[in-house]
Amino acid sequence: MKKIINDPATVVAEALHGLAVAHPERLRVTTDPAVIVRTDAPVAGKVAVISGGGSGHEPLHGGFVGSGMLDAACPGAVFTSPTPDQVQAAVTATDAGAGALLLVKNYTGDVLNFETAAELAEATGTPVRSVLIDDDVAVADSTFTAGRRGVGGTLLLEKIVGAAAERGTDLDGCARLAASVVAGVRSMGVALTAPTVPHVGEPSFTLGADEMEIGIGIHGEPGRARVPLEDADRLVARLVDAIVSDLPFVAGDRVILFTNSMGGTPLLELYLAHGIAERLLAERGIEVARRLVGPYVTSLEMQGMSLTLLRADDQLLDLWDAPVCTPALRWGM
Amino acid sequence: MKKIINDPATVVAEALHGLAVAHPERLRVTTDPAVIVRTDAPVAGKVAVISGGGSGHEPLHGGFVGSGMLDAACPGAVFTSPTPDQVQAAVTATDAGAGALLLVKNYTGDVLNFETAAELAEATGTPVRSVLIDDDVAVADSTFTAGRRGVGGTLLLEKIVGAAAERGTDLDGCARLAASVVAGVRSMGVALTAPTVPHVGEPSFTLGADEMEIGIGIHGEPGRARVPLEDADRLVARLVDAIVSDLPFVAGDRVILFTNSMGGTPLLELYLAHGIAERLLAERGIEVARRLVGPYVTSLEMQGMSLTLLRADDQLLDLWDAPVCTPALRWGM
Amino acid sequence: MACTTEDVVAALRRCAEVISEHRDELVELDREIGDADHGENLNRGFAAVVSAVDSTMPETPGAALKLAATTLISKVGGAAGPLYGTAFLRAATTVGDAAELDAPMVAKVLRAAMDGVVARGKAEQGDKTMVDALHPAVLAAESATEVPVGELLKAAATAASEGAAATVPLVARKGRASYLGERSAGHLDPGARSTELLLGAFAGGQR
Amino acid sequence: MACTTEDVVAALRRCAEVISEHRDELVELDREIGDADHGENLNRGFAAVVSAVDSTMPETPGAALKLAATTLISKVGGAAGPLYGTAFLRAATTVGDAAELDAPMVAKVLRAAMDGVVARGKAEQGDKTMVDALHPAVLAAESATEVPVGELLKAAATAASEGAAATVPLVARKGRASYLGERSAGHLDPGARSTELLLGAFAGGQR
Ligand SMILES: Nc1ncnc2c1ncn2[C@@H]1O[C@H](COP(=O)(O)OP(=O)(O)O)[C@@H](O)[C@H]1O
Ligand SMILES: Nc1ncnc2c1ncn2[C@@H]1O[C@H](COP(=O)(O)OP(=O)(O)O)[C@@H](O)[C@H]1O
Ligand SMILES: [Mg+2]
């Protein structure tokens, strides 16, 4: 295993320390339980927007803490959902009386831990609402699975709900908005290589030199199918087809297109893929109104990419455009 | 070779297309010769700040085109310096009568091609100045080498000079400022793995499973020494020691610290390394006044990192803080 | 031969030992059909349980089980954290402040633990989860309430072991392994295996 | 037997062929002590030179050389682009508008080309660059001005070949290979090798 670390057991704690010293003006980090909180929290009168999940997906979620997006993030161990006390501590640190909205990626561990935390927080009198995001079309949404996973759409959800909360939308309004984003967002990813979790020391799965995994999860969970490597045109078409036909997105739709690197895929390739995605959407009459390209929802050093599409009306676009000031996403301020 | 591409021969052209459609409001891309230009160029009365170099280092340079930073960037083939006509076309597209400043990384190819372009541009009547950046302390600066390479410091140079030009500093002033940045900036990097250039198809060099290359260049050029893998504390100390003792940086200095991923090193590790660097600098009495952490000056998917330190007075910090609006670096607007 | 506070604490220590010994195996099982953290998470959690009992010295079996529950909930994360946490919490509630646990009580405790897991995780038998090890263990315990607690626990552990082994051919329908669909068949479920190990540790740490 | 426009154009086509055949070898040489692009860059450049002469049909040897020069400068990039571009440019200037080149002129052209490379790149003999192949080639040409142009070019190519081979033990002091210091010894310089190939192509394309 080749990594710039000291000890697998302390990777997350040391990285959190680095995050804190890197962004002293925007966030502070508490340890035990580990929580990343915007410096000005609690913000009077504002709904607290909180997310979290396993570490190893950076900048998700800690990189999105700040004005206009998350009030706090709860980083678990690498690829492991955080514990209820982390979530509780996040609620306590950000609660300004307007309640807290928990944005939870749909994985059994995340769901159970956030659920437990929500019960505990409600018991202390803070109104808490949870919204599950399950945008990954690679997984069949049936009783034979744990349901669709939350992947790239999480970023769009955090940005848009964060903007609404910043503008003073109340807890119910934020929860309704979040549900509408979840209803209109779909993603799918592909992996060319496997990530290596520090405490494991070897790749999470084995892919042949000429293979790729279509429909990969962001923890290196296997996806829909293992297929021979193919060129970018074909590969991007696969993702676009699966996503578009799922919702479905139709001619005339306006969308936000998010082209995401899983970490190890360089920008050169990512922009190339983005260009293809834009062309394929244009061919279907789908209008890309906004776009984001970069490594934002990653799986350590895994090579691969994902596409996320969100059907967006004027309100969503306006919230997307609203000022945001976080370590990883910043505009308008 | 596992890459999201169609054909090695068209990677750069296709990626440039993707960049253009991803950022229509900020930049436009011309092909043949390939140039990335901010949409509002030429900006009346403003010195044009132009850089460029081989592709594969994204977001450098194209991701830094926009208000407050570069007016244009010239992307060469992967790891290959651009040609004089690209640079000439960039000058033509951005020349507003106040002249052009070329920021050139010190590699033989870049130096020769920019030099040729400068001669050609001067011949057409545009005043052109060139500044070489050679911040890589890994290379001995002697008559036995092509001199130090330009690496991470390039980003700081582009940001600071770009801000000055945006404020109306004239060509001489911009060139003097650039020289002062070059005089005060030092970098060094390390690689854990090798990048694979699309037209080559195999890794640029071979590192054993337990080896790392100290003092790596951003094209996978070998560095100072190949040594056994070591933990983050030791590795970061190596980089800090080499950089600090070179200028030297001394107690009481205020610096901008830039912790850079070479591409394949995930943010989790990068923040961890950043935390160590801040601690080591604090121990030496060097004050980190500003910091930047991320994959900004990369070498395709190479795992590794670099540190860059710039001694910064109030003027440089003020220019660093000035608004910037580019695909990869954005604040204040 | 009933089960005292010391027995429960000793059993918790054996759990930590067994999990630590099998950490890599559980990681590897989870790497095959999950995300390779099960062994690491449980190991972190049970190490914390040992620290907690070291510094707190619980006074009843129920207090020991509750301490284990809250520690697991706050240290493990993932799916297994809340599931095992709930199991220990329900066990503690069932025990109340009894000073010793006899065989019928232990059987009740195991059933309550399983019900807690099912209430949280909604898994049924055959979904290829820890429930597949827990369920036969509970049945075995319930038909061994006449024997000493040690015997009962051994019977439960043996049944858990068989239940775990029986997960190999199953297709997962809950948890992360369910994303694999048919590809999850042919692998031992890591949670079922850890349940087997934990019950083994309670039964005497022989396995 | 002097050298006509057709001869120069044919030689340029042979250059493109030889470089294309040796693309991978030049990439590999550059991978060892540089950045693995030399073969790719020259191949792109000479393919463009062929397109250029196809569409422009130069009317004098000088025009053909100038077309090659500007095409290489605008298509190759890297160190080799401006260096070879300058070499061809100086060659074109030296030729002027002569319709044919005799042996003394070819020797002068080669010297001018080398001077151009040295003026741009500031490399001296022994720095482990293309100059180490060019320099012996120029000397060989200058002592062969009495023989037909074809013979002169063969002598130059042979000398270039020896000069290139002699770069193997050298430690690089210019270009990207210089970063390697002592580690650059033991490798053939890619630029010296391409110079050898190009002069071989001019001499008849036999190698
Ligand atoms: N819904 C569920 N009900 C019961 N057990 C479950 C459920 N989901 C997962 N599990 C168990 O949890 C185990 C995985 O635990 P762990 O790896 O710690 O969590 P995660 O999947 O979050 O990484 C599985 O092997 C399975 O036995
Ligand atoms: N200063 C110089 N003078 C002469 N030749 C040089 C000089 N620097 C480099 N070269 C030649 O250029 C070759 C490398 O060319 P190429 O790989 O195309 O450029 P780059 O190093 O920019 O990638 C070297 O092998 C060497 O022969
Ligand atoms: Mg997990």
Ligand SMILES: [Mg+2]
């Ligand atoms: Mg090069």
Ligand SMILES: [Mg+2]
């Ligand atoms: Mg797991």
Ligand SMILES: [Mg+2]
């Ligand atoms: Mg080269």
